[in-house]
Amino acid sequence: xxxxxxxxxxxxxxxxxxxxxxxxxxxxxxxxxxxxxxxxxxxxxxxxxxxxxxxxxxxxxxxxxxxxxxxxxxxxxxxxxxxxxxxxxxxxxxxxxxxxxxxxxxxxxxxxxxxxxxxxxxxxxxxxxxxxxxxxxxxxxxxxxxxxxxxxxxxxxxxxxxxxxxxxxxxxxxxxxxxxxxxxxxxxxxxxxxxxxxxxxxxxxxxxxxxxxxxxxxxxxxx
Amino acid sequence: xxxxxxxxxxxxxxxxxxxxxxxxxxxxxxxxxxxxxxxxxxxxxxxxxxxxxxxxxxxxxxxxxxxxxxxxxxxxxxxxxxxxxxxxxxxxxxxxxxxxxxxxxxxxxxxxxxxxxxxxxxxxxxxxxxxxxxxxxxxxxxxxxxxxxxxxxxxxxxxxxxxxxxxxxxxxxxxxxxxxxxxxxxxxxxxxxxxxxxxxxxxxxxxxxxx
Numbered sequence: 001x002x003x004x005x006x007x008x009x010x011x012x013x014x015x016x017x018x019x020x021x022x023x024x025x026x027x028x029x030x031x032x033x034x035x036x037x038x039x040x041x042x043x044x045x046x047x048x049x050x051x052x053x054x055x056x057x058x059x060x061x062x063x064x065x066x067x068x069x070x071x072x073x074x075x076x077x078x079x080x081x082x083x084x085x086x087x088x089x090x091x092x093x094x095x096x097x098x099x100x101x102x103x104x105x106x107x108x109x110x111x112x113x114x115x116x117x118x119x120x121x122x123x124x125x126x127x128x129x130x131x132x133x134x135x136x137x138x139x140x141x142x143x144x145x146x147x148x149x150x151x152x153x154x155x156x157x158x159x160x161x162x163x164x165x166x167x168x169x170x171x172x173x174x175x176x177x178x179x180x181x182x183x184x185x186x187x188x189x190x191x192x193x194x195x196x197x198x199x200x201x202x203x204x205x206x207x208x209x210x211x212x213x214x215x216x217x218x219x220x221x222x223x
Numbered sequence: 224x225x226x227x228x229x230x231x232x233x234x235x236x237x238x239x240x241x242x243x244x245x246x247x248x249x250x251x252x253x254x255x256x257x258x259x260x261x262x263x264x265x266x267x268x269x270x271x272x273x274x275x276x277x278x279x280x281x282x283x284x285x286x287x288x289x290x291x292x293x294x295x296x297x298x299x300x301x302x303x304x305x306x307x308x309x310x311x312x313x314x315x316x317x318x319x320x321x322x323x324x325x326x327x328x329x330x331x332x333x334x335x336x337x338x339x340x341x342x343x344x345x346x347x348x349x350x351x352x353x354x355x356x357x358x359x360x361x362x363x364x365x366x367x368x369x370x371x372x373x374x375x376x377x378x379x380x381x382x383x384x385x386x387x388x389x390x391x392x393x394x395x396x397x398x399x400x401x402x403x404x405x406x407x408x409x410x411x412x413x414x415x416x417x418x419x420x421x422x423x424x425x426x427x428x429x430x431x432x433x434x
Contacts, residue, residue, distance in 0.1 A: 012230045021238040021245045028238040031365045032425045035233050050429045051361040114388050117381070152241055152262040163375050166332060170375075170382030171389070173329055176316045177308030178299045178386065185301075185393075189322055197325045204372070216242040216262065 011037065020213075020220060027057040059211040063137065069206035070133050073199050077126065080195035086172055090185045098192065099123065099168065121167040122196070129165075129203045132158045136215060143218045155212050162204040169197055239264050273420035274351050280415035281345040287408040288341065292334055294401035296383060301394040309401050310334065310379070337374040337412060343367040344415055347424065356431040364424060371416075380409050 011024060021028055025039035027046075031053040038046060038057065046055040084096035097105065099122050106115030132154050138144075139151065172189050179187040237248045241264030251257055253271040258264065270276070295307035310333055317326035343363050350360060383405070387396060 009233055010230050011233060019245055020243040022243060024245050026233065026236075026238070026245070028240060028243075031368050032361070033238070033240065033422070034425070034429075035236055035238055037233070050425065051365050053365060111388070114385055117385060149262060152264065156241070156264065163332075163372065163378055164381075166328075166375055166378050167382050167385065169325060169329065170313075170333065170379050171385050173313035173317055173325075174296070174308060174382060174386040175389065176320075177312045178297065178306055178390065180306050181301060181304045184304070189317060189320060189325070193317075193325050194322055197328050201328065208372070212241050212262075212264075213243040216244075 020216070022057045023220075027055050029053055029055055030059065058213060058217075059209060062209055062211040062214060063140065066133065066206050066210040067137060069202045069209060070130060070137070073126075073130055073202040073206065076195045076198040076202065077130070080192050080199050081123075083192035083195065084190040085168070085192035085196060086175075087188045087190050088179075088185070089188070092183060096190055099196070118168060118171075121164050125161050125165045126199055126203060129158050129162065129207070133203070133206055133210060136210070140214055140218060145219050148215060148219060151215055152212060155207075155210070155215075159207045162200075162207050165200045165203070166197075169193060169200075237266055239266060267422050268420070269423070270418055270420040273418055273423055274348050276418035277344055277415055278348040278352055280411045280418055281341045281348065284341045284408050284411035284415060285338075285345060287404045287411065288338055291401055291404035291408040294404060295399040296401040296405060297387065298397040298399055299390055299394040300397065307397075307399060310405075332373055332375040333379050336370045337376050340367060340370055340374045341412060341415065344419060347428075348419075351424065351427055351432075354432050356428060360428045364421075364428065374412075376409050376412050380405070 011026065013019065013024060021035065025037060026035045027038045028035055029048040029051060032048060032051040034048055034050045036046065036048055036055050038055065047053065048055055081099055083098065084101075085099050086102060087094055087096045089095070099118075103115050103119045103123070106112075106118065136151055136155060139147075172187070172193060175187040176189060179185055231247075235248055237246050238244070239246065239259035239262060241259055242262035244259055244261045246259070246266070249257065251269060253269050256268040257266040259266055292310040295309050295312075298305055298307035314326050314329045314334065317329060343366055347360055347363050347367070350357065383402070390396060
């Protein structure tokens with residue numbers, strides 16, 4: 001099918017270019033980033049002509065979904081940090097340790113580098129993600145218009161680091177297999193592993209469901 | 224009121240997905256990135272020879288995939304005991320101990336999603352290379368978009384390194400074939416996700432190669 005420009009490929013902007021996509025009567029497809037005109041459409045649900053995804057100007061129910069996921073993450077964070085995550089048996093003596101316990105063990109042993117890596121991935125990153133998202137959600141709720149660029153930067157950081165919290169789970173899965181010398185020494189996962197995976201999942205999903213454009217919409221509401 | 228009324232083709236515009244600002248698309252050099260002036264979000268990065276590079280790198284990664292996940296990564300040697308493990312062993316062990324959720328997430332993030340990501344990119348880029356545009360391409364690209372974030376090979380690599388450092392004092396460590404395959408797989412997979420120019424891919428799919 002030859003591609004030719006028709007009237008509907010054009011829009012008229014009366015205010016120059018300093019407008020949002022929504023103000024211009026367009027919406028960006030979430031999946032393929034195509035710009036789709038949404039004004040003057042007589043259908044309830046609009047699908048992207050390029051990829052077939054549903055078109056929404058903003059992610060649907062973004063705030064309430066993000067709140068739900070963040071609150072779930074906070075609830076899961078308690079058992080994840082308080083219950084033991086790993087059990088080491090050496091010469092028949094079991095030793096269970098929590099996430100923080102394992103990190104302290106590394107520092108006592110002098111392995112500062114590795115202790116720091118685990119501390120960053122398992123404690124700092126989830127904490128940073130949860131508080132950061134809550135801060136952004138609260139600032140939208142109270143319509144705070146300050147620090148927008150910084151909040152945008154923080155949200156990009158939250159999205160970027162999200163996956164790195166899985167590190168501890170990967171380490172445990174390898175140690176479980178490798179350190180398996182029967183009576184002498186063996187490593188086993190403990191219940192916190194499930195809750196910790198839950199924290200990582202819910203925080204990653206929260207970052208995906210949150211629509212950063214909502215922060216900027218508040219700034220645009222002038223009347 | 225500013226009356227600079229302007230009629231403009233939608234395809235010359237681009238929206239910032241961080242703050243919804245509407246911007247005019249400008250042509251920039253290969254490898255450079257365009258950023259949103261309002262919020263600083265990256266808009267697009269045109270890549271040189273994107274299709275060829277993506278095709279070559281995903282093919283390399285796919286060839287290395289099976290040995291990387293099924294062959295043992297490292298062997299620990301203490302007091303005459305030897306124990307070796309692969310990525311798949313790690314998943315199975317979690318499953319056997321009753322951690323269903325953890326083993327499922329491990330299976331997805333360290334095995335299925337990376338494999339699916341590479342396969343999708345391979346299929347899409349080989350079709351674009353051969354200038355064939357079957358109707359399933361948009362669907363495949365959307366699948367890639369959805370699972371992109373959930374393939375975690377690079378996190379796993381750091382996990383392997385942390386495990387090695389943990390065991391360094393306690394046991395003698397042999398690096399097995401899986402470790403080298405995994406390293407190669409990781410490099411090829413990361414480079415393929417850098418090489419892909421999604422805007423180019425989508426435009427080619429939409430205009431069936433006329434762009």
